[in-house]
Amino acid sequence: MNRFEQAMTSLAGSPAGVLDFEWLEIRKGTGHGRAEVPFSSQTTKWVTVVALTGSACGSGCLSFLSDGARSFAAAELKTNFIGAVRNHFVVCEAHRVYSGSTTQVLNAEICSEKEGRMITLNRCMLTLLYQSYGGVI
DSSP states (O other): OOHHHHHHHHTTTSHHHHTTOEEEEEETTEEEEEEEOOOSSSOOOHHHHHHHHHHHHHHHHHHTOOTTEEEEEEEEEEEEEOOOOSSOEEEEEEEEEEEOSSEEEEEEEEEETTTOOEEEEEEEEEEEEEOBTTBOO
């Protein structure tokens, strides 16, 4: 299974998977995805945006894993809320800004697909996990 397939498979059962998040494109250092906001009478819920951001950055991390890394753990997620959206599709652009042997940092922007208006700016730091001496993580 290649890294893109691994990233897509990891969405199954995750909060982003429930929102039907899908990666539209992943290339080295950048990912572009799309999800539907299911709230018809309310604005975007913060927990939905955080779940989408975490899953998008996690999927992006899986597609860019350093050699020998098996997985990752989220170390920090910062979200700045700028706007809201009602009953629209949102798009998420994730860009890798740092890739070391033990950590990766991705910036992500979530925008309204229809209006192009930004909803959140996000930064996610992920710790890379390698095979341990006692077994596989």
